[in-house]
Amino acid sequence: MNKIPNRQAICEVLMEKAKEDKDIVVLCSDSRGSASLTPFANEYPKQFVEVGIAEQNLVSIAAGLAKCKKKPFAASPACFLSTRSYEQAKVDCAYSNTNVTLIGISGGISYGALGMSHHSAQDIAAMSAIPNMRVYLPSDRFQTAKLIEALLKDEKPAYIRVGRNPVEDVYTEENCPFEMDKATVITEGTDVAIIACGEMVGPAVQAAELLKAEGISASVVDMYCVKPLDKEAIVKAAGNAKLVVTVEEHAPFGGLGSMVSQVVAGECPKKVVNLALPDAPVITGTSKEVFDYYGLNGEGIVKTVKENL
């Protein structure tokens, strides 16, 4: 059982890179603990900016730093970062084209019992609708680390969402294939294409194993790059299958499911079923309890596949 959450993987990469790169700046909005960035703040106080509980300020200050050649990473709970400071993300990061990486922590329904104010089930839709904003939901700690390394190499704005809790490893340290803005095909199959992002990739892999035991061949695509969406990978996986199932920790509108459906409808029409959270405040519980309740787990995906094949 992995005990390292993706947010901690982000901190580890940034601390390693900051040894050499004095332009890396981390910003938090009273969120350094939640973001696992306290070690960075302690080790590199001159490269750390605390803005207090002020998410709009967090994003605008990051943009100003980026305009002066800094490489800011602004970390705040995804629920606030993707809505309270939405306009700052739109105008100061995307429109002004500043090299800001927004890190939405405790994303999706990670905050469980804290309620809808603390859930970010709309962030994919909101951020993806902004021109020049990229959206990434890495699946595990190894992929998260590779993504941060890749983002350090370019100078464009991006939004990343990671969850609060440790997630089961999808990859291993030695075997984590990663190409920037290209989905990772984990398994290939001919009956169903399961396309997932973020924390839902683990359950998708589990579903493929369960389906295999029942003689159903599934491909699993880790679409960590929700925007720019890897259309080629979708068309390839969907083209080989009879059914497409998308799985995401997001509202049913405007997320991965909507985007995949758009591509499949236009390029290789066939049935697409979207598994997502409901269009309602979610039931109270831990992430696992909530996912189980809505069928966002291995068994739930298997059930959906069998009902629709």
Place this chain on the structure above:
Amino acid sequence: MQNLKALSYDLRKNVIDMIVEGKGGHIGGDMSVMDILVELYFEQMNISPENMDDPDRDRFVMSKGHSVEALYAVLAAKGFFPIEQVIKEFSKFGSKFIGHPNNKLPGIEMNSGSLGHGLPVCVGMALAGKMDERDYRVYTVMGDGELAEGSVWEGAMAAHQYKLDNLCAIVDRNRLQISGCTEDVMAHDSQEERWSSFGWHVISINGNDYKELKAAFDEAKTVKGAPTVIIANTVKGCGSPVMENKAGWHHKVPNAEEYAQIMKDLEAGKEAALHE
């Protein structure tokens, strides 16, 4: 030394032509802010087409982005692009010269338009200057109506927290916004107390007077350990009685008769400035 006051009347004329040709623009605020911009670009800041990539250049963000016509006139006068092109293309189909600042144009650092963004962005720029131990200064101009945006005060808090004495904000205090008098819409009186309670050094001046503008910016440079705000009390529509202190001229295109009178008044203002 250049007669900045006389120059400002010529640039106001450019703005009027832009707005008439483009059939729209925030004319009143352009007129009130013009002297602030002219003083900044021609006397205070080291910004020119030649040094746009110099890490030591001063930084400017037009937070009240709707007064972009005034900024275009000033940037054209600094040689960033020809004024004839701006007047011909402003707001037209496919134009680069849109109704709010856009950093695809030379001389513009940040896009704005939505209010309450400039100050927090400048906090970031000023912080970068401190981190890199560079001497550049960071300036932003806000409108007084803009001060109702909560994000302004988030930026004000952070600038004080980080002792950003390389940051200078200017409030174009023309006392009018689109719906009428600022004090009726959302009161902003006691500006000095508001800003000083946030830990800022405050200087109040007549923002259409070059002697006072120069003295204020010079004073700001001497302040250590705190950001400075200049409350520039200005006249909305400054330059012609046709527009002055009239809320209706926040966004209005002069008709032929008004155009003739405004241009006459601006020319008279320039003549008077040349003989002061």
